[in-house]
Amino acid sequence: MQLVRSKAGFFLVLLVVTMLVCGCRSNDYQVLQSKESSAEGSNVEAGSKDDPASVTDSEAQADSSCQDVSATDVDICESVVVVYVCGAVNNSGVYELSSGSRIADAVEAAGGFSDEADREYLNLAMTVSDGMKIQIPTVDETRQLKESDDKADSTGTSANEDSGDHFVVTSEGEAVDTNKTVSNESDNKADSGNSLVNINTATKEELCSLSGIGESRADAIITYREQNGPFSCIEDIMKVSGIKDKVFEQIKDRITV
Structure with a gap:
């Protein structure tokens, strides 16, 4: 009976030792596997940072984004003009308008015409x-x-027909005559001084392009033509009321019949 108890105790001790040994090996294996996985992850991350191709791609994407932003900024700047609107408007001031805007848009931005505006x-x-x-x-x-x-x-003196040009002035300080149709090809030629103005066929706008000829004198020239027929020579223009020697000297090299 005592022998049986001794054998049972021996097997019990052996079982406990076996379980302890197996458990430790399993834990060691799990710890080792965990360390290996962490090491692999670190290597992958380090490789990603050290890879020249990855760094180059990232830098290229950043440069592309910067270029897109810069191009957008330039487009915005080029699509806006800044003008100063004053005089007979409700709210004088400096305004930003989209490129291609008209004087009418500038007046609207300034609150519209005041009551005394022409x-x-x-x-x-x-x-x-x-x-x-x-x-x-x-x-x-x-x-x-x-x-x-x-x-x-009425006096035959040279009128300052440009006296109203100061109402519109460019950024360079150049006065602009807004009463002329500047987009008209014939007017542009007359303004350039490279072509002659035929006083028998010229329109009011073309006549106004001549130095010393304002709207009143242009109307007088047209009225004279209608009542007396075409001019025979350029000197005949002095028969028109308000156009005398001084004015003729200013325009004689710019007119023809």
Whole structure:
């Protein structure tokens, strides 16, 4: 009986030792496997950082993004013009307008015409440019200009037909006559001084392109043609009221019949 108990105790001890040994080996294997997995992950991450191709691709994407942003900024700058609107408007000030805007758009941005504004003096369809000053005249201002022009016509002196040009000035300080159809090809030729103006066929706009000829004198020339027929020579233009020797000297090299 005692022998049986001894054998049972021996097997029990052996079983416990076996279980302990197997358990330790399993834990060691799991720890070793975990360490190997971590090492592989670290190697992959390090390889990704050290890979020149990966770094190059990232830099290229960043450069592309920067270039896209810069190009967008340039497009925005080129699509906007800044103008100064003053005079007979409700809210004088500096305004940003989209490229290709007209004087009418500038007036609208400035709150519209004031009550005393002469709404028909300027060519509202003229395209504005960056840095342009646009002064809307009052009715009194344009009336005074017309009276000055009429007085010059009656005395035969040279009228300052450009006296109203200061209402629109470019960023370079150059006055713009908005009463001329600047987009018209024939007007552009007359303005350039490379072509002659036929006083028998010229329109009012073409006549106004001549130095010393304002709207009143242009109307007088056209009226004279209608009543007396065409001019025989350029000197005949001095038969028109308000055009005398001084004015003729200014335009004789620019006119023909």
